[in-house]
Amino acid sequence: MKDSVRRISIAFLVAFAVLSARLLLVGVLRAPYLSAHPRNPRVAALRRDIVRGGIYLSRGEPVAKDSAPGGPRLYMGPPGLVHLTGYEDERYGTAGLEASYNSELLGLGRESSVGSFARNIFAGGPARGNDIILTVDIGVQRAAERAMGGRRGAAVALDPRTGAVLAMVSNPGFSAGQISSEWERLVKDDESPLFNRATLGLYPPGSVVKPIVAAIALSSGMVSPEDRFRCEGAIRVGTRADDERAVSCPDGMAHGDVDLAAAIARSCNVAFAQIGWRVGREKLYNGLRSFHFGVALPFDVPTAAGAITAGGVNLDRAAVAQISIGQGTLVASPLEMACAIGAIGNGGVMRRPYVVREVRSPDGTELRRTSSAVLRVPVPATVARRVKDMMVEAVTSGTARAAGLPGVRVAGKTGTAQNPHGAPHAWFVGFAPAEDPRCAVAVVVENGGSGGQVAAPVAREILRAALRNTLR
Amino acid sequence: MTRDTRDAAWSRRVPSSDDTLLATALLPGMLGMLMATLASGKLERSPGWLVLAGFSGVFLACHVLFGRGRRVGDPVIFSLVAFLSGVGLAEVLRLDPGLATRQVGHLAMGVALTSALVAFTPDLRVLERYRFMAAATSCVLLASTIIFGVEAGGAKSWLDLGPVAVQPSEAAKVLMVVFYAGYLKDTRVLLRRSSRRLLGVLLPDLSYAGPLTLMWGLALVLLVFQRDLGAAVLFFGAFLLMLYVASGRASYVLGGAALLAAGGAACSWLFPHVRARFIVWLNPWRFMDSAGYQTVQSMFAVAAGGLIGLGPGRGMPHVIPAAPTDFVFAAICEEMGLLGGFAVIGAYALLVHRGLFWASRARDDFRALLAAGMTSLIGLQALTIVGGVLGLVPLTGVTLPFVSYGGSSMIASFAAIGLVLRAAREEQEEQEQEQEGGRVGVEG
Numbered sequence: 006m007k008d009s010v011r012r013i014s015i016a017f018l019v020a021f022a023v024l025s026a027r028l029l030l031v032g033v034l035r036a037p038y039l040s041a042h043p044r045n046p047r048v049a050a051l052r053r054d055i056v057r058g059g060i061y062l063s064r065g066e067p068v069a070k071d072s073a074p075g076g077p078r079l080y081m082g083p084p085g086l087v088h089l090t091g092y093e094d095e096r097y098g099t100a101g102l103e104a105s106y107n108s109e110l111l112g113l114g115r116e117s118s119v120g121s122f123a124r125n126i127f128a129g130g131p132a133r134g135n136d137i138i139l140t141v142d143i144g145v146q147r148a149a150e151r152a153m154g155g156r157r158g159a160a161v162a163l164d165p166r167t168g169a170v171l172a173m174v175s176n177p178g179f180s181a182g183q184i185s186s187e188w189e190r191l192v193k194d195d196e197s198p199l200f201n202r203a204t205l206g207l208y209p210p211g212s213v214v215k216p217i218v219a220a221i222a223l224s225s226g227m228v229s230p231e232d233r234f235r236c237e238g239a240i241r242v243g244t245r246a247d248d249e250r251a252v253s254c255p256d257g258m259a260h261g262d263v264d265l266a267a268a269i270a271r272s273c274n275v276a277f278a279q280i281g282w283r284v285g286r287e288k289l290y291n292g293l294r295s296f297h298f299g300v301a302l303p304f305d306v307p308t309a310a311g312a313i314t315a316g317g318v319n320l321d322r323a324a325v326a327q328i329s330i331g332q333g334t335l336v337a338s339p340l341e342m343a344c345a346i347g348a349i350g351n352g353g354v355m356r357r358p359y360v361v362r363e364v365r366s367p368d369g370t371e372l373r374r375t376s377s378a379v380l381r382v383p384v385p386a387t388v389a390r391r392v393k394d395m396m397v398e399a400v401t402s403g404t405a406r407a408a409g410l411p412g413v414r415v416a417g418k419t420g421t422a423q424n425p426h427g428a429p430h431a432w433f434v435g436f437a438p439a440e441d442p443r444c445a446v447a448v449v450v451e452n453g454g455s456g457g458q459v460a461a462p463v464a465r466e467i468l469r470a471a472l473r474n475t476l477r
Numbered sequence: 478m479t480r481d482t483r484d485a486a487w488s489r490r491v492p493s494s495d496d497t498l499l500a501t502a503l504l505p506g507m508l509g510m511l512m513a514t515l516a517s518g519k520l521e522r523s524p525g526w527l528v529l530a531g532f533s534g535v536f537l538a539c540h541v542l543f544g545r546g547r548r549v550g551d552p553v554i555f556s557l558v559a560f561l562s563g564v565g566l567a568e569v570l571r572l573d574p575g576l577a578t579r580q581v582g583h584l585a586m587g588v589a590l591t592s593a594l595v596a597f598t599p600d601l602r603v604l605e606r607y608r609f610m611a612a613a614t615s616c617v618l619l620a621s622t623i624i625f626g627v628e629a630g631g632a633k634s635w636l637d638l639g640p641v642a643v644q645p646s647e648a649a650k651v652l653m654v655v656f657y658a659g660y661l662k663d664t665r666v667l668l669r670r671s672s673r674r675l676l677g678v679l680l681p682d683l684s685y686a687g688p689l690t691l692m693w694g695l696a697l698v699l700l701v702f703q704r705d706l707g708a709a710v711l712f713f714g715a716f717l718l719m720l721y722v723a724s725g726r727a728s729y730v731l732g733g734a735a736l737l738a739a740g741g742a743a744c745s746w747l748f749p750h751v752r753a754r755f756i757v758w759l760n761p762w763r764f765m766d767s768a769g770y771q772t773v774q775s776m777f778a779v780a781a782g783g784l785i786g787l788g789p790g791r792g793m794p795h796v797i798p799a800a801p802t803d804f805v806f807a808a809i810c811e812e813m814g815l816l817g818g819f820a821v822i823g824a825y826a827l828l829v830h831r832g833l834f835w836a837s838r839a840r841d842d843f844r845a846l847l848a849a850g851m852t853s854l855i856g857l858q859a860l861t862i863v864g865g866v867l868g869l870v871p872l873t874g875v876t877l878p879f880v881s882y883g884g885s886s887m888i889a890s891f892a893a894i895g896l897v898l899r900a901a902r903e904e905q906e907e908q909e910q911e912q913e914g915g916r917v918g919v920e921g
Contacts, residue, residue, distance in 0.1 A: 018826060
């Protein structure tokens with residue numbers, strides 16, 4: 006009997022040790038998450054006494070800040086940026102950066118996790134949260150908003166050398182300050198004004214994927230710049246003789262014998278279907294993967310993953326042809342397209358996109374600064390340079406002429422993406438100056454029609470604003 | 478080492494009287510009560526002073542009455558109980574001074590009951606005679622709640638007696654352990670002998686397996702009719718542990734646990750309220766507005782405390798549901814921090830260790846089983862509720878012994894610990910007699 010009592014004693018000891026470990030887990034490891042949880046009533050109590058940190062653009066222009074401790078919160082930012090910066094509302098919670106940087110804005114950051122409430126609520130310590138400073142440039146942002154002109158769609162501009170977002174527009178928008186009174190209308194609106202199209206909107210990219218496919222083709226070694234592809238206006242993509250499915254060029258135009266550069270400049274679908282087949286489904290799929298297609302981008306607010314296929318590499322001939330011209334199952338967000346095309350401009354190096362440049366304490370000290378990081382290196386620099394030249398040609402003499410700017414070499418590609426929701430989406434992706442890009446853009450105008458006529462001018466205005474210091 | 482030298486070494490280790498031990502144990506609770514009183518802002522005529530005086534008075538009086546702890550059975554156990562009661566009372570005082578005043582009354586009654594058990598029980602073996610009466614009373618108490626019970630907090634385990642509401646299952650638990658001890662002492666030899674094997678597992682004869690299945694049935698009845706998962710686990714868990722003590726057969730415990738698990742699975746399949754408990758336990762966050770609310774709020778509170786806590790009166794434990802009773806541990810963690818939480822867990826670990834130490838020393842089987850059973854009951858109850866509060870096990874509405882607010886639970890816990898202390902004292906008395914006898918023998 007002694008032995009069994011002793012064993013029970015040991016079992017109890019183990020059980021109490023497990024309990025202590027659990028207490029450590031909840032009270033220490035999960036404490037930062039739990040203490041900043043939006044549904045924690047202590048956070049709400051804290052909020053009532055604190056000046057929530059502000060959100061500022063790159064040169065200190067305020068976007069959101071508290072008028073007094075506990076709010077109300079004032080929003081004064083550019084209206085097109087509202088999805089990115091988001092809102093904070095007592096009833097409807099937080100969204101955008103207001104959500105993802107909630108604990109920083111409340112001053113519950115990493116340096117003050119344990120026992121921070123005591124300091125904040127009672128000791129009269131920092132009654133202010135931390136400020137966050139964005140990379141967004143007010144000039145580029147305003148130009149993007151003006152050029153979009155309220156049309157449904159999205160525009161993203163970023164610095165491909167660092168990944169810093171310079172401008173981000175999603176239309177239609179909403180007023181962050183009026184979220185509680187407008188909520189009912191906003192959630193019922195068919196145009197989904199609360200939805201951040203720039204990061205979460207998934208569109209078939211259409212022809213703007215062609216520079217990416219060209220880069221994959223060149224780096225795969227299956228296609229060389231001298232190879233020529235015959236275009237007779239349309240090509241059958243089925244495997245069987247009675248399969249009538251075909252890929253055709255706009256208006257059935259026959260481009261004749263085209264090389265890669267001409268196929269990009271004139272956006273030849275028939276040539277790209279053949280290029281896709283030449284590369285092969287596996288290399289095409291993996292190539293797109295390496296450009297981060299089908300995988301959610303790491304970013305300061307949630308991003309949508311997009312998709313290459315409905316599942317797996319098992320593509321038939323027709324699907325390979327469709328994906329090669331940016332149709333079929335391929336969908337991507339404007340942010341993804343900006344990053345991918347930025348990689349072409351940046352010598353094949355894809356930078357991790359970011360928009361929060363730094364976190365500052367209320368007294369102005371820098372607490373954290375985001376450092377630029379390489380996300381992927383999808384293609385070698387030589388390949389990126391070749392594709393870049395082809396994109397320059399598309400702007401100087403091809404379909405993307407409307408994006409041209411005087412005195413600067415612009416590289417670009419238009420897209421007119423077929424979709425099941427009506428008129429095609431107008432797309433443009435590009436960067437400038439071509440020799441050392443400082444700005445990469447992706448523009449989509451929903452059901453806007455021709456990319457060359459609708460999206461390219463928007464991109465041109467964004468690039469003009471981004472390069473205003475060097476332009477005459 | 479011979480038995481005598483070991484006993485001598487052991488008796489040197491046990492302090493015969495220790496004022497500092499009790500003082501140390503009383504101090505954290507008293508400081509907590511002081512801080513709660515100061516934080517409340519009204520220093521004059523604050524009920525805090527009364528609570529503080531009542532608490533220390535009750536324990537000091539008992540200490541003095543028992544020869545400054547010398548005759549209390551085990552001053553370590555007594556001090557641990559004082560520590561837990563003090564910490565609990567401090568938090569209850571901070572949450573609700575009215576409840577704290579009543580809790581002092583519960584403590585006084587509990588300590589008086591413990592004192593009476595330690596001082597006036599003629600011999601624990603007398604209890605053995607009343608084992609069937611204990612079982613019958615226990616069953617009647619349980620039946621009364623099933624028939625006349627009122628529901629509170631999901632479990633139908635309260636009896637409304639006009640001015641006071643009592644939880645008969647608290648007394649039933651203690652009585653049932655008395656019965657287990659008596660029954661297992663009778664059958665222990667038979668239980669150890671096993672005749673058949675099934676799949677390599679030793680099986681007891683059917684006649685001896687009967688009570689096991691009966692206890693299992695009782696646990697399920699509790700689960701189904703009272704909706705009291707916690708009581709079911711405690712009744713059956715204490716029985717299994719005592720069965721193991723008596724038989725030394727791990728297979729009984731494993732088999733019993735499997736039976737309970739099977740019964741639990743069947744119940745969760747049959748009864749939505751049992752199933753809901755398990756689903757919520759798996760992911761409380763999904764149900765944070767409904768059934769998972771308590772668990773989530775309790776985790777928020779634990780996380781808010783940090784290492785040393787915010788201090789009594791400075792946190793927001795009011796937002797935790799049932800903070801003075803079932804969730805008092807979360808409130809303690811918020812205001813007294815991880816250190817407070819670890820201290821409470823550590824106190825239970827020590828208490829259980831000490832209680833089982835006396836069980837292992839007892840030369841009488843009934844006494845050993847009784848001490849082991851009562852200790853296991855307290856230990857299991859602490860594990861069940863603290864585990865539930867921290868989301869480690871499904872949440873069950875049981876109190877934290879000596880800490881939670883509640884008269885029935887407090888008095889039942891003091892009764893249980895009183896019997897452990899009595900067992901310890903009898904052990905010591907017998908040993909003293911033996912030693913005296915030995916000395917006389919040597920001299921003569």
